[in-house]
Structure formats: C-alpha cells, structure tokens
Amino acid sequence: MARKARKKSSTGIYAVILRGYDNIFGTKMLRKTFSEAANKYLGEKLMGIRFFNDHVHILVRESEKGISLDMKPLITSFARSYNKEKGNEGKVFADRFKSVPVETAELEAQCIEYLNSGARTAPYEAGGVLNAAVKKTMPQSKKRSEAKKTILSKSDAPKPEPAPEPPKPKKTKALPSWLL
Numbered sequence: 001m002a003r004k005a006r007k008k009s010s011t012g013i014y015a016v017i018l019r020g021y022d023n024i025f026g027t028k029m030l031r032k033t034f035s036e037a038a039n040k041y042l043g044e045k046l047m048g049i050r051f052f053n054d055h056v057h058i059l060v061r062e063s064e065k066g067i068s069l070d071m072k073p074l075i076t077s078f079a080r081s082y083n084k085e086k087g088n089e090g091k092v093f094a095d096r097f098k099s100v101p102v103e104t105a106e107l108e109a110q111c112i113e114y115l116n117s118g119a120r121t122a123p124y125e126a127g128g129v130l131n132a133a134v135k136k137t138m139p140q141s142k143k144r145s146e147a148k149k150t151i152l153s154k155s156d157a158p159k160p161e162p163a164p165e166p167p168k169p170k171k172t173k174a175l176p177s178w179l180l
Helices: 028-045 067-086 107-116 129-137 145-151
Strands: 011-020 047-053 056-061 098-101
Touching: 011 067, 028 056, 028 067, 047 107, 056 067, 056 107, 107 145
Parallel strands: none
Antiparallel strands: 011 056, 011 098, 047 056
C-alpha cells in the first residue's frame, strides 16, 4: 500500500513530530546529541525544538530540497549515534516523521510559544482547523512492551544454537583377521 503524500506548506514552515521507541530522549546527553545534529543539519532553518521522553517536536522552515530531504540527514545521524551509544541495532524511530504545515503567522507564533513554554498541548494538536488533519496522520503509539521487542541490544540478541554433533559410529566387536 502506497504512503499518503505529505501536505505542502505555502509558507514553507512545518511543525514536525518525530516519535521514537521507548525512552530515546530520556537523558540530557541524548537531547544534546539530537540538538547538535539538528543545528548541524538544519542550521538557520531550525526555528524551535521541544523534547519529551519518547518524541520530539520541531518547528522548521524547509529548504528548496523539501522537508523530507532536510530531515533525512538529521534522523539518520541521530539514529546512528543512538545505536552506537546504546549498543543497539535497527530502528530507533517508530515511523516516518509527521509534518503539519504551518500556514499562518498566528499559528507560527503559537508554535514558537509552545516550544518555548511548558504548555501541555501543541497548537497544531489542540482543536481548530488542523486538529482533524493531525489526528489522522498520528500513529497510535505502540505499547512499551512491543517497542522493547523491536529494539534488541547486541547482548539481548538470540544466540545461535551450537550445531549438533555427528552421530558416533556404533562400536562393533572386532572380527578376527582371518574373517576379513
């Protein structure tokens, strides 16, 4: 089944939601690593960022390449760093990132205020015109037990079973040489 195309923003500004498995932004060090990567790969296009334990909200202005190509190096760079640090292999993020077009200056101001404050709900998540669009694109978060099954550390990976030993030949009584 083909994916649904992202909605284009007339202003070029997007509220991006990037959901991870488990507790990927639970430590200050991981948040710092992601922030540094965001500054490196998005630079001046990064308008704001807010961390939660299992996801991050970003306000970003897309370049001429488009939002998908802008986010790709950031996501892959952080995933490599995270897997290297934790000794994991495989996916770090639950799904592709969600992007909500920010079409008005008022909504942009609300988004920046949300990213800088302790508000509980994002303006693009709570009521209004964008609420229905966001709810349709947001995945139902997986239960933690399912997420833990998805990410295995190298030490938790199943170890291959040893090969079975070949059967030993049956011992027979030695025959006298004159019968051979």
